[in-house]
Amino acid sequence: MDSDAPEEGNAFWAQKSALEQRYQIILDKVTPHTKERWAFTAVALIIYFIRVVFAQGWYIVTYALGIYLLNLFLAFLQPKFDPSLEMDMEADTVEEGGPVLPTRSDDEFRPFVRRLPEFKFWHSATRSIVIAFFCTLFRVFDIPVFWPILLVYFCILFTLTMKRQIKHMIKYRYIPFNIGKKSYGGGGGGKSFN
Incomplete structure (x- = not known):
């Protein structure tokens, strides 16, 4: 009987590994289809809202989902390297007499790199x-709650957070x-590089 336990454990891990590989294959196939992925997520969110409205419940779950999606969206909007921290480091470097990174528009071009890439944003949002x-x-x-308070609080939180983010931008x-932004490519079937 004891000899069967390791075989069952190995079978479990093998099955888990096979499921993870299938899941990864599906993710790899849907990765290039950005519009279709987001359409699926939007439909899933609409179905979820219809479920909550008609069932008249799960407002705490909806509130938690809203807060989580807001945090994901903020991470999507923010640069990977915070410019405010970089400027503090640049000021310290100038005081020490070291090299300075470009800070003006005519200086070296630095592309925008997101803190949360689009695919991870979509994947986390859909999963949530x-x-x-x-x-x-x-x-x-x-959990029974008075949902209008949650809605008002979420709207205030969303407004203040987005206002702060826009000021930062x-x-x-x-x-x-x-x-x-400019896209390059001719009208004769050239690819754009935006």
Whole structure:
């Protein structure tokens, strides 16, 4: 009987590994289809909201989902290397007489690198929506609350957080989107590099 236990454990890990490989293959196949991925996530979020509205419950789960999605969105908007910290380090370097990184618009070009890449943002957002939907299947997660207070609090939190983020973007002059940026390529089927 004891000799069967390691075989069962190995079978479990082999099955787990096979499932992880299948999951990774699916992720690899959907990676280039950005619009379709986000459309799927939007539909999943709409279905989740319909479920919450018609069931009239799980407001705490929805609030937690909203806070988590807001945090993901902020990480998506922020640069990987915080310019405010870089400017502090540059000031210290200037005082010490060391090299200085470019700070003006005519200095060296530095591309915008996100703290949270788009694919990881999509993957985490979709996974959190699926988990939240799964939580709506169990009454134990339906904690009674007065939902308008949660909604107002979330709206205030969203407004203040986005206002702070936009001020940060203006102060350090970075744009996290490709809107309005030049794309290169001819009209004859050339590729754009934006």
